[in-house]
Amino acid sequence: HNSISIMLDGDGYLHLACSHHNTPLQYVRSKEPLTANFGDKIIMTGSEEKKITYPEFYRLPGGDLLFFYRDGGSGNGNLVINKYSIKEKKWRRLHSNLIDGEGKRNAYWQACVDAKGYLHISWVWRESPDVASNHDMCYAVSKDGGVSWQKSGGEKYNLPVNAATAEVVWTIPQHSELINQTSMCTDENGHPYIASYWTGKKGVPQYQILFHNGKAWEKRDPGFRKTGFSLSGAGTKQIPISRPQIIYSSTLKKVILLFRDAGIGNRPMIAVSRGRKLNRWKQYFLYDSDAGYWEPAYDTGRWNDSGILSLFFQTVAQPDAEGAAEKKEAQVKVLELSL
DSSP, X not given: OOOEEEEEOTTSOEEEEEOOSSBOOOEEEBSSTTOOOBOSOOOSSSSSOXXXXXXXXXXXXXXXXXXXXXXXXXTEXXXXXXXXXXXXXXXXXXXXXXXXXXXXXXXEEEEEEOTTOOEEEEEEXXXXXXXXXXXXXXXXXESSTTSSOBOTTSOBOOSSBOTTTSEEEEOOOTTSOOOOSOEEEEOTTOOEEEEEEEEOGGGSEEEEXXXXXXXXXXXXXXXXXXXXXXXXXXXXOOOSBOOOXXXXXXXXXXEEEEEEEGGGTTEEEEEEESSTTOOOEEEEESOSSOOBTOOOEEOHHHHHHHOEEEEEEOOBOOOGGGOOOOOXXXXXXXXXXXX
8 A cells, every 4th residue: 555656658758656545646747758857746537536546557568558546445446447648648548447346346456568568467356355355366368458358268358347257267265365466477478477375385375376378277386485374354464474576587487486574584585486387496585684574576667678677675664454653764775686
């Protein structure tokens, strides 16, 4: 909640949205290319912009942007998508309700754009404000910049997608310690990989990977976690592990996980698959320091353009249930890896 999403469009203008948790749109755009000289707050389309959470920018191959956000609340919300044209320099609405909670639930999504410009999205459903009501992993892909959507087998969706029509790629019951808002990527063939965590090997929450092999969906449970915890209740949770970031390296032909785990000192970690089957992993410390409740974030543009993993790093506090943190300001660092 209240996180920052920032992206350069194809003309070099910087777009920034921040400080949202069921609040009105907070969006600015730079006045000149490649600067952080922002103007006043801007309205995008003027509708469904009063109760925004989870703002996310995605850049399409031609330089246009997509803006995702939830309109509504936890357990009762819809996914909105806007599109920005660098030619017209304005936003228009693509979908006011791409994934319909039907007033009963909402989707918590993660998305990515592959090398062909296809837009992939996956999500879990939440039935109430209680985190424990997260369940199932669903999927859709758009091959025309977010206008129309289909399942992994090519079947077209009638929009909006809802619980009855969504492709469930993996059934995950409620009360499985399933987290929301994680990450996904694709390989060089456009096959999607989804990272999350829920109860797995050893009976504790484990990082899990779902991927499409070109014919069907598969799951891998690396099983390297040892300590258990429970996700239950409303609001922001103080969780001993971070949400994972998943990255595919076309150079190494390997899948990479970025995470943080209190069980190993809350140090930033990287796990690298040792084979295409994703059943063997090697873990490394990224930084020998307690990161608090840091959640991995990296520069997606730099990774896609140059293969350099540029990580935003800051030791942070995360009180449970929207509590106030007493921790003082912490230095911001950038960690870079060439993979």
